[in-house]
Amino acid sequence: MLYCDRCARGARRRGRALMADEAARRGQRVAFSCSAVGLSCMFGGIWLGDREVLEASGLESPVLSMRICSLLMYVVLFAVACRIVRRRVDVRLFLGACSALGLALFAAGALVVLAVMPQLPADCVDRRLAGLAGLSLTKFVGAPVSVWLACAFALLDRTAVMRACALGMLGAFALYSTLSQAGVAQLLGTVGTVGAAGLLLVCSVALCMTGTELSPRTASRRVPPGALGAAFAAPGVVKRPLSKVLTPGYAVAIVLSAMMLGFLRNGLEVGASAVGDPHADPASLVALVALLAVALLWKGLRTEHVFYGALLFATAGILLQPVLSVAAPGASGVLCGLGTALFEVVMWSLVVWVARNSTDAFVAAAAARLVAVVGHLAGTAVVMGVGLILGSSLQDTLHASGLVVVLVYVLLLVAQLGFSPQLQVPFLSPPVADADACGASGPASQDAEGGQGEFADASRSESEADIDRRYWVEPCDAVADMYRLTAREREVLELMARGRDMPYMGETLCISRNTLKMHIRHMYTKLDAHSRQDVISIVEEARQLS
Template sequence: MPASRLTRRPSLAALGYALFLAVNATGAWGGVFPFLPLEHQGDEGLRGFFLAQSPVFCLSLFVHTLLAYRSPAAFKQASLVVACAGYVLGWSCLIAGCYLPGLSLLFMTLGGALIGLGAAGYSLRWQSLFAAQDANEGIRNLIWGTALSAVLYYALYLIPSAITCYLMVLVLLPLFTLSIVLATRTTDRTQPLLVNSPQAHATVCRHSLIDCWRSAACVGAIGFGCGFARALAISDPGAGATVNALSMLGALMAALVLLLLWRLRGIRLDVALAYRYLFPFLITAFLLVPVLGSAYAGLFAGLSNAFFSCSAILMMIQCAQVSRDREIPPVFVFGAIAGVVFLCNDLGFVGGSLAGVLHVIDMRPLAAMALVTVYLLALVYFLAQGGWRGSASRAGQAGGHAGHAGHAGHVAAADQSEKASTRRPGGVGGVGGVGGVGGVDGEPRYFDRVSKQCVLLQKHYCLSAREAEVMELIARGNSMPRIAEKLVVSENTARTHAKRIYAKLAIHKKQELLDLVALFEPQ
């Protein structure tokens, strides 16, 4: 994508998403309410809030996934109303707790459950919107929104704390709800990914989830670590606001890094690969936990949230891309994946909260918990690289291609180039998913000239990963039914991709496509 398109001023959707994230950070992040009086945030109340909010949030994501699978129409009608009502009532409960200290625990618990419900509904709506937008526009809004959310979060401190919680319900919530509604109106609501019934494409749905599980495990492991770090940092409720501020700074840094990477090289959507790059930093950060102790907690929370934000953005982009490519509802894909990820995050938070009291093995509790987290991160690293099968594959490649580092699932043999063209690096779909892309060193590897030409065309004409795959398959002489079969999509979907490719390349015949692939030379 051209850098200029990313550097345009933020759109309404990006601003609305930023506002949602900023408001969410003041309530849905368990354990910290920077804009509610500290005296109303007793240990019991916070525990009640978290124990209600987290399960309801994750459960709500899974229920939405199920609803989107079984009854997409019902989901479309109810989701925003339910989300809005949940958020308003949840915040009302938190505010009511300030006036009725005797019922504070009840209100905090009830508020937690309702905010969890609302936050899940809004998250799914945003994801649905970004997936329904043009791929580049959706990614741009997502990254800009995350970056701006930190700025807006800090701006909330300019508001007198006595009325911030009221403003959230009465002003900010209507504004970001309105922005979703208005931005949604600008999208094409007849797109297959929004109207297709997942139940009618059960195989495609199943394959989508299978393709995404490694990414979900990677982001979930980082989420676990992030939850752990956050729980350590807010063990002193007074430090909660600082931890939140540092965490938002982490999110801002993550978004800016992604923005910069996009401008310089373009984002390569490979969560497993990103996890591999982040892995050394993650385990080093966790190694320092028992050494540096609580003095390090705030910084550690901010740092781990930067990692988590970065991977969560990639996860959202990936889920949206899978929805576009497979033409299945974004809510279905994102609900399932995000449910797992945030469940891991919550488990990490619970683990971190218990780190000070549990004595399971003969180690300091903090060190034991850090060890468990590092173990989990390492285990996911192993799985993300293909597990036992990946190791065997690498060993085989090392034997056959001396001097070349192998990559799980990479098939270098020329006779398998066509097969490789339909494979996505790390088992995920997305930008840069054309055959041969995803070498270990991060540089593209081409299997033949057709692959290389297709990559060049994809970059030049801003084709999506799926469109590039379809284009390459067409260029290799595959028929539409064959392409549909290879990509595990319906024939109609394959034809839709072909139409979009023709439109983007401004061609009308297959021969023109073949000529373009053969003769294209970027300036």
Template sequence: MATPTSSDGVEPAGPGPAVAPALVALRCLVALVLLMASGGVINGTIYASMASFFAVGREIATCANALAFVLLAVVALRRPSLLDGRAVTAAVAVAVVAGALCMAAGVSLRNPPLLLAGLLCRSVSSAWVTGMFTVALSTLPTGRGVLLVTAGGAVLSGAAGLLIPAGCSVAVACAILVACTLVPLALVQGIADPSLACIRRGGGIAMRDLKGFAPFAPLVLCMFLMAVASGYAIAFNQQNDAPVVNLAGDAIVAVVFVGLLAASPRKSEDLLFTLSVLLVVAGYLVAPYELVSAGGFANALLGAGRDCFHLLLWILLAFVGRRNLFMLLPVVGFVRAASSLGTDVGAIVGHATNRLIASDPQIASIIASVMLFGFVAVLWVCFRRFSFTDAVNEVRLVTSPEIEGIGSRIDDACRILGKRCGLTPRETEILVLLAKGRDGKFVAEKYVLSYQTVKTHIKHLYAKLDVHSRQELINLVDQTQAAMAADAAKDERAEG
């Protein structure tokens, strides 16, 4: 099973960040540490506190997380104009705070509907933050830089978890969750914004490249298998309804990280996939021996296997983003949805194993063996000839001239609308900027106008175009571009 060669040297398929690569790496590293630490808080405190009166809420929340990622993928495919970074981030920030308040109140009052509302808010915000982080990560120019960020995040998140007070109250846990979501958003927002603006201008390029998603089906399946192992590790031998905490997994990842830094790029990627598979197999093998005494080594091995695979996954996603930015969020959405569903399946099996340990440990042991056989069998059947290299290299490369062409098509569509609807030259210029995702403050700064004057221009052009919102304006420009493309195709057929 081959893995991709180093992605170093691949030019980004979108605009580069306005921040130095070293600072981008540092901000992404801090964001990833906080995001991963928040997972420990939700599993160790929130889910543990609700287990006695709303245990099924854990599975419902994980399924909601999968749906949120699917929604992100669908929006990125069909309505990329909705991916307004600042607007969505503002809405998500409100959802994060509201969700934390609902979770705290839901646990305190033992109210499942209120608790579920908070968990749903978290699912939506988690999908957006993950998408923003991945877009920011893809702006790093080399695969080695991505490895430094993601491996460092995996190692340091374990240390960050130790700083969280053991047995902290739900209110404190919810406050930590808010910080672990809003701070990463603030860190990656400015890095991801130029790329999001480029995606919005793309007008559904990824939707026209749907055949390019076929090579990623095995990756989605592989992510599902690894997530099943991760979910099983989270639930297996839980203590007080909280996952077993064992730093051995972090130590394994740290050793792998140091080894990868000394390896060649190609060898490091080969090792990542091989090590992730071997660690998961070892975890399943050890699990039957820990049915009575929860040493946590099975959990550590399974978790380390998951983390090693995640390192490879981040490198792949960053490479996809540099090769074809427009496909990045759809791939992220579907892969992470598979991860959430796999985690749910693994957790259900893990909880079932825990219930059987006291009454029938032999069946519990058989379940671990079946999990191992299924993992190895699917990998053997589906991944013997699969090459991650081929999958990523089959992604259509979007070049800078094509991206620049997107902007010129928007300019042409806006000029046509301006003539058709009687816009003044200044209003047409503002229309172009609005269609490219800029806001009124940017327009005011670019043309050295007062913000009030810009608002008046926008009000007039809205009236002339007969639109009532930014989204309607963008839709109108998209329709004009589609009509232009149809006319051009008709002319080509006539000439042929």
């Protein structure tokens, strides 16, 4: 009888565990779908609205004005984010209120540009001020919704983040390209296109609410200050302070990626001129659908794969432009358009990585998006600066500025791979040093061979095996479980955390240097680490949590 009761209790526990696992998987599927589709709706709506408002605003430099407006919005949001985290307010509720206000301002700005401006006399100051005011109002919605979406992405499982980024951003370009086709644009007209943009933004806000589980019931709760960052905490992620995640090297990577985007997307400024918008080409839509299929089927997709594809498409479109303009007119624009789409995927994944690994996802997402907008403004300034210097045609300006941006990227790659290994760029496999260049500081430099300092004191009450298990084995096991490391990668993790160099690790594990480097690279990728010191810090944080 007792045995039957135990079996029944065990079966009930297993049943509850299975139900909890199924609920977690269902929640991840919902979060994945809401994040990807919400990203498509948000950027698709913003780009459509930008195109129509920019063309109707009548400003002399509309793209530059748009970038400056966006920068101001993100500066304000970041300043508010730094203050609001200290208050007992649900961050999701704050972002929802800002997004609702942004939608109202978007409608007001579109009304000013499309309805009020045509009633004003041409070439008057009031008309230009109205255009600038309408453009500023339409840009408010992008900051809170994009930060909210980055926080929603932070809830995803590590293996799903990159695919969700690729599907969401490529879907945004596919939406934009579909609604930009000549027949569709003519059917909708300016007012219809702006209305479609507003509807996409409303859908994006609704998906943010669903993906982050914001409801009237949850919005009424009072959240303690320490739990604000946990509102967007993905399971199995060791959080770090923002300064340890958004490092100078990481910020440089985001700015340079955004600069490339600021250059490539500058076709918005020329409108229907000779260069035009490459995404309005039907061939671009077909290529985007093909890339969407690849992202959907490629379950092992990583950020570096997308980065190399983006660099390849953009470089080919810029460098081969003189040849392609004769052999296949429009092909250069399509290649640059694909490079734009893939660079957007890369940059969004960089923003998500910051939000996902920081102790407060809200502040981290706002900071990363602010850095990205700075890069967008810099990319637009590159095109305008080259145009002022050369004083030539627009086509020559775009080509020359493209060469400048590609040159900057080549210098970045050279710096990363050889001359400046401390400049860590997340979408490149980090170099594996032959020895510990930075060393291990504090307790992490100790191992089980000899106890000194705190180990010597602890050995009076604990055996050496207990100390080794508590200080090294258990934290490394916890990190290996969190990040799904293989057995060999877990062994490499512990030896690296102990401060061992590569010759010692290779001899201990009886593997070659190349095999060891392969395991270290795989471990770096899974941990989102970029150096030996990052690995040591992750183990140290796991030790403190335990």
